[in-house]
Amino acid sequence: MDIACWALFAAALDLLLGFTGLLSFGHAAFWGGAAYAAGLIAVHWGVPFPVAVLGGALFAAVLAVPIGYLSVRLRGIYFAMVTLAFAQMVYFVVNQWRDLTGGENGLQGVPREFFGMDLSDPFFFYYAGLPFVLLGLFAVWRIVRSPFGRVLVSIRDNPARAQALGYPVERYKLLAFVLSAGLSGLAGGLYAISHGFASLHEVYWTTSGQAVMAVVLGGIGTLWGGAIGAALIVELNDYLATAGFTETGLVTGGIFVVIVLVFRRGVWGTARDLIAARAARRSPAAGTDSAAAQVEAPDRQEVTAR
Numbered sequence: 001m002d003i004a005c006w007a008l009f010a011a012a013l014d015l016l017l018g019f020t021g022l023l024s025f026g027h028a029a030f031w032g033g034a035a036y037a038a039g040l041i042a043v044h045w046g047v048p049f050p051v052a053v054l055g056g057a058l059f060a061a062v063l064a065v066p067i068g069y070l071s072v073r074l075r076g077i078y079f080a081m082v083t084l085a086f087a088q089m090v091y092f093v094v095n096q097w098r099d100l101t102g103g104e105n106g107l108q109g110v111p112r113e114f115f116g117m118d119l120s121d122p123f124f125f126y127y128a129g130l131p132f133v134l135l136g137l138f139a140v141w142r143i144v145r146s147p148f149g150r151v152l153v154s155i156r157d158n159p160a161r162a163q164a165l166g167y168p169v170e171r172y173k174l175l176a177f178v179l180s181a182g183l184s185g186l187a188g189g190l191y192a193i194s195h196g197f198a199s200l201h202e203v204y205w206t207t208s209g210q211a212v213m214a215v216v217l218g219g220i221g222t223l224w225g226g227a228i229g230a231a232l233i234v235e236l237n238d239y240l241a242t243a244g245f246t247e248t249g250l251v252t253g254g255i256f257v258v259i260v261l262v263f264r265r266g267v268w269g270t271a272r273d274l275i276a277a278r279a280a281r282r283s284p285a286a287g288t289d290s291a292a293a294q295v296e297a298p299d300r301q302e303v304t305a306r
Contacts, residue, residue: 001126003231004133005191010214010226011140012183017212018221019144020176021156023076025208026067026083027184029090030060032203034185035192036094036101039110042193048114053132053189060185061178063090068177072170084205091203106199110192122194129190136186137227143179144223152176184211213252217259219266228268 009031016022038056041047047055067086071079094101101107112119119125143149154162155169163169192198201207214233218225233252240248263270 001122001129001194002191003227003234004126004130005187005194006211006214006230006234007227008133008136008140008187008190009184009211010218010230011137011223012180012187013211014215014220014223014226015140015143015183016176016180017215018223019149019156020152020173022072022173022177023080023212024083024177024180025080025205025212026071026085026087027181027211028203028205028207029067029087030064030181030184031188031191031207031211032094032198032201033063033090034060034188035198035202036107037185038189039107039192039198040100042110042113043107046111046113049112049119049128049193050114050132053129053186053193056189056192057182057186060188061182064178064181065174068174068181072173072177084208087203087205087208091200091205094203095200101198104200106197107192108197110196110198112193112196125194129194132186132190136183140183140223148172148175213256215266217256217266219269219272222266222268222272225266225268229266232267 009027013024013027016024034056036056037059038049038052041055042049042052045052067083071082071086074082095103097103112125114128119128151162151167151172154165155167155172159169162172188202192202210233214229215226216229217232218227218229232255236252236255237248240251245251259266265273
């Protein structure tokens with residue numbers, strides 16, 4: 001379930017980073033904000049967990065409107081720093097509002113209510129929550145494949161030309177920012193319901209960094225590469241934690257450096273390019289064989305006729 005949630009989180013961030021060209025270090029605010037929102041809805045209202053998860057996603061999307069409106073006017077490192085500053089503001093509010101969020105203790109005892117069904121077993125909850133992840137991934141794929149996604153790519157490559165063609169660049173960036181935040185919130189809310197609690201770590205800036213690392217490891221702009229990067233990070237952290245190794249950031253950071261230096265397109269991006277190059281090398285040979293077969297065909301027909 002952790003891999004599925006982080007895969008959706010990485011895909012949502014890749015929608016903004018890989019297809020819009022905006023590097024955000026503040027997506028922990030939407031992941032963690034939705035985690036707390038979904039947990040509070042489930043605790044105080046006792047609604048089924050799908051309602052709580054969707055409520056968390058809606059909260060993340062609404063939170064992204066003012067943040068995105070003030071951030072998309074900036075570019076490059078300035079955009080990244082402003083989103084990081086807003087995320088730290090959300091972290092401060094969550095930490096100080098102890099009566100509501102639990103402060104340093106986090107929000108505990110989040111139920112998994114689903115019309116009286118017992119979903120306390122992670123095995124059953126996995127199959128109950130997986131459709132939300134698949135729905136979110138399908139939404140990202142559909143956005144990228146739509147005309148709206150093509151405009152986002154044009155803005156990423158040449159915003160001045162997109163503006164000259166009549167597209168409101170800042171409005172498209174804001175909409176992409178809100179969609180990315182909402183999908184990140186969907187993943188964060190499901191993550192909190194799955195674990196039964198929401199902690200301050202969910203809104204801390206390192207969570208944004210881990211999501212960015214998953215996208216870079218898998219391949220920026222590949223969409224599905226983020227899922228591979230998320231699986232690698234989650235499995236590696238789990239393995240190191242169970243082995244008693246405390247400095248997990250040292251190992252993951254070293255792997256990140258190696259990937260950036262050796263596989264600049266990420267794991268999935270590099271594999272895709274290698275497959276495409278191999279197919280391109282084979283295609284001329286295949287074309288030559290087919291041409292030779294066409295030349296030999298009349299001779300074979302003549303021999304058969306004789």
